[in-house]
Amino acid sequence: MDIVEKxxxxxxxxxxxxxxxxxxxxxxxxxxxxxxxxxGICHSWADDGRCISLLKVLFSNQCMYDCAYCVNRKSxxxxxxxxxxxxxxxxxxxxxxRNYIEGLFLSSAVxxxxxxxxxxxxxxxxxxxxxxxxxxxIHLKAIPGADLSIIRQAGMYADRMSVNIELPSExxxxxxxxxxxxxxxxxPMVFMGKNWLESTQERQxxxxxxxxxxxGQSTQLIVGATPDNDLQIIKLAEGLYKKFSMxxxxxxxxxxTNSSDDRLxxxxxxxxxxxNRLYQADWLLxxxxxxxxxxxxxxxxxxxxxxxxxxxWALRHMEFFPLEVNRAGYDExxxxxxMGVKSILKILNARRYGKIMPDDLKKFGVVLKRARFxxxxxxxxxxxxxxxxxxxxxxxxxxxxNKPKKLKLPFLYEVGT
Amino acid sequence: MKVFLYDGSFEGMLSTFFHILKSRESFCSIEKSGxxxxxxxxxxxxxxxxxxxxxxxxxxxxxxxxxxxFQNIIYSFLSEKNRIEDLLFRYIICGxxxxxxxxxxxxxxxxxxxxxxxxKVSFECHKLKGLLRFSELRDxxxxxxxxxxxxxxxxxxxxxxxxxxxxxxxxxxxxxxHAVFYRNHNLEYLEVKDIEITKNxxxxxxxxxxxxxxxxxxxxxxxxxxxxxLQRAFMPQRYWKYLTEKN
Ligand code: SF4
Numbered sequence: 264m265d266i267v268e269k270x271x272x273x274x275x276x277x278x279x280x281x282x283x284x285x286x287x288x289x290x291x292x293x294x295x296x297x298x299x300x301x302x303g304i305c306h307s308w309a310d311d312g313r314c315i316s317l318l319k320v321l322f323s324n325q326c327m328y329d330c331a332y333c334v335n336r337k338s339x340x341x342x343x344x345x346x347x348x349x350x351x352x353x354x355x356x357x358x359x360x361r362n363y364i365e366g367l368f369l370s371s372a373v374x375x376x377x378x379x380x381x382x383x384x385x386x387x388x389x390x391x392x393x394x395x396x397x398x399x400x401i402h403l404k405a406i407p408g409a410d411l412s413i414i415r416q417a418g419m420y421a422d423r424m425s426v427n428i429e430l431p432s433e434x435x436x437x438x439x440x441x442x443x444x445x446x447x448x449x450x451p452m453v454f455m456g457k458n459w460l461e462s463t464q465e466r467q468x469x470x471x472x473x474x475x476x477x478x479g480q481s482t483q484l485i486v487g488a489t490p491d492n493d494l495q496i497i498k499l500a501e502g503l504y505k506k507f508s509m510x511x512x513x514x515x516x517x518x519x520t521n522s523s524d525d526r527l528x529x530x531x532x533x534x535x536x537x538x539n540r541l542y543q544a545d546w547l548l549x550x551x552x553x554x555x556x557x558x559x560x561x562x563x564x565x566x567x568x569x570x571x572x573x574x575x576w577a578l579r580h581m582e583f584f585p586l587e588v589n590r591a592g593y594d595e596x597x598x599x600x601x602m603g604v605k606s607i608l609k610i611l612n613a614r615r616y617g618k619i620m621p622d623d624l625k626k627f628g629v630v631l632k633r634a635r636f637x638x639x640x641x642x643x644x645x646x647x648x649x650x651x652x653x654x655x656x657x658x659x660x661x662x663x664x665n666k667p668k669k670l671k672l673p674f675l676y677e678v679g680t
Numbered sequence: 681m682k683v684f685l686y687d688g689s690f691e692g693m694l695s696t697f698f699h700i701l702k703s704r705e706s707f708c709s710i711e712k713s714g715x716x717x718x719x720x721x722x723x724x725x726x727x728x729x730x731x732x733x734x735x736x737x738x739x740x741x742x743x744x745x746x747x748x749x750f751q752n753i754i755y756s757f758l759s760e761k762n763r764i765e766d767l768l769f770r771y772i773i774c775g776x777x778x779x780x781x782x783x784x785x786x787x788x789x790x791x792x793x794x795x796x797x798x799x800k801v802s803f804e805c806h807k808l809k810g811l812l813r814f815s816e817l818r819d820x821x822x823x824x825x826x827x828x829x830x831x832x833x834x835x836x837x838x839x840x841x842x843x844x845x846x847x848x849x850x851x852x853x854x855x856x857x858h859a860v861f862y863r864n865h866n867l868e869y870l871e872v873k874d875i876e877i878t879k880n881x882x883x884x885x886x887x888x889x890x891x892x893x894x895x896x897x898x899x900x901x902x903x904x905x906x907x908x909x910l911q912r913a914f915m916p917q918r919y920w921k922y923l924t925e926k927n
Contacts, residue, residue: 266892267891267892267895270892270895270896270899271895271896271899274896274899274900275899278899278900278901278902295846296843296844296845296846296847297843297844298842298843304806304809304810305810305914306810306811307810307811307897307915307923307925308910308911308914308915309897309900309901309902309911310898310901310906310907310908310911311901311902311903311905311906311907311910311911312905312907312908312909312910312911312913312914313901313902313905314914315897315900316810318896319900354892357885357889358889358892358893360814360816360822360844360847361813361814361815361816361822361889361893361924362810362812362813362814362824362840363813363893363924365810518902518904532904533904533905535905609786612784613784613786613787616781616784616785617787623786623787626786626787626792627786
């Protein structure tokens with residue numbers, strides 16, 4: 264099989280993986296090729312609008328497992344291929360040199376055994392770093408069930424590693440991915456979290472201490488394939504951030520690929536809205552000091568699809584508002600819909616030099632369309648609209664408020680098409 | 681009132697600032713020489729570039745205002761916006777008055793404008809760090825044509841100097857006829873016209889890797905989620921001309 268075909272097959276299979284981030288790791292170029300830049304760089308945007316930053320491929324799609332939701336499961340009749348280590352090394356180097364990519368994101372189906380699979384992946388990164396002197400970004404998937412000593416070696420070369428948690432609960436895992444044991448997933452997670460922490464602490468003491476996945480670990484789960492609700496999902500995420508020093512949790516809307524499997528729901532569209540709301544809720548957990556139980560509770564176990572989770576929280580807690588932008592503290596302002604961390608820092612800064620006027624807020628990047636219901640500026644309201652949550656909700660939902668509506672051509676023109 | 685002219689270089693602009701600050705002459709604007717703008721009712725004076733004076737001003741900006749402000753000045757200068765010199769002069773006057781905190785005074789119009797312009801320029805830099813494409817030539821060197829809105833190849837080259845430190849490469853601003861040439865750990869900034877790249881100039885592998893990249897680009901997109909609007913929002917069409925995957 265020629266290499267173009269292989270690349271097509273093995274990138275097709277990898278594309279459902281949502282994580283693209285190449286940020287959070289700083290690797291200096293010491294006389295070879297490449298460096299990892301902390302800000303993360305996107306190199307292109309695919310036709311679906313997602314950023315392309317890494318060469319995201321599987322080493323092989325010849326899988327011995329049979330996960331219900333996966334195109335590459337053993338029972339599917341799909342074209343199979345595997346790279347050789349050398350092919351993958353050359354591909355990475357040549358793409359990188361032409362500035363197509365920021366680095367490599369390598370995952371794989373499980374062939375022969377988890378250990379053998381992991382060994383091959385380790386072989387690729389080892390060669391890239393040691394033979395080719397490649398200093399670009401490398402994200403490596405840890406194969407559940409692989410020996411921890413191989414994972415440990417791989418972690419010395421990779422910038423980030425991840426094990427997919429796949430599904431939000433153990434029962435879902437049993438149902439849809441019977442070959443994967445919960446323990447096989449958790450063990451490497453605990454192990455990597457621990458090693459990462461140790462290596463980070465070591466490096467604070469000795470600058471030359473060996474690196475272990477300096478960009479930390481991330482994980483991914485599928486949303487909408489199982490009956491797990493949003494509260495379960497964000498609680499799980501909260502736990503992962505706290506317990507395993509997880510850097511990111513990625514949510515991927517379930518896409519119906521295996522139509523004949525009746526363990527899976529039939530969805531006309533992938534639940535993209537829900538995925539998007541989960542990312543927003545996740546953002547609240549990581550940067551806005553919300554806890555999972557504040558975002559949702561058992562009487563509200565699903566995120567509101569119509570408005571963002573922060574607005575949703577605000578509408579349920581009108582007693583907290585309005586806040587005076589000239590007085591409120593950082594933590595309080597974090598709760599205001601339409602205000603981001605950056606704009607809040609700008610507000611706090613500007614307050615040291617004088618009173619903030621309503622006009623300033625726009626300059627600081629505050630989205631007044633949403634914030635106006637929840638703040639006052641010098642004691643005065645920004646809008647004289649009422650404080651009834653139902654009415655505010657209607658305002659927050661109306662798209663017309665946010666963007667000038669595009670005018671359509673008279674229907675005459677549309678008839679022919 | 682007077683118009684000051686300078687040679688169009690960054691050092692030239694700083695030299696002019698130096699001259700104005702020292703002589704305390706009043707003036708109505710600072711302009712690049714050779715622009716042929718009708719200079720009605722005003723006399724003009726050409727200020728020659730003096731590297732020592734320019735350095736003096738640069739140091740003063742870094743120490744009395746901040747390094748961040750100095751970077752703002754470089755970036756804004758590279759925007760090549762009309763009357764940017766006047767704006768920057770007002771900016772340093774403000775800066776010398778306010779000091780290290782200058783860039784927090786965003787309600788000051790001058791400070792705000794400079795920060796905005798500089799932000800736009802650095803935004804384009806960041807975009808192009810990703811969207812620039814090198815092609816491998818016969819001799820193994822790499823060549824990248826670009827047509828940025830702002831005059832930023834010098835900044836881009838700093839990024840690639842770190843990244844591709846063992847290669848030989850050239851980034852060519854086709855619109856402005858400039859190029860940065862990197863060889864033997866050394867950057868050279870050159871004026872280049874009419875670089876001709878034909879099929880024969882490329883290395884043998886080049887077409888294979890382009891084909892591979894295109895194949896990858898197509899197969900990585902999820903068809904159920906096709907969204908050309910979003911794609912163009914992130915990757916403005918004016919940058920597509922040199923994108924391997926879009927040609
Ligand atoms: S292990 Fe499961 S999810 Fe991974 S490739 Fe095999 S079948 Fe797919």
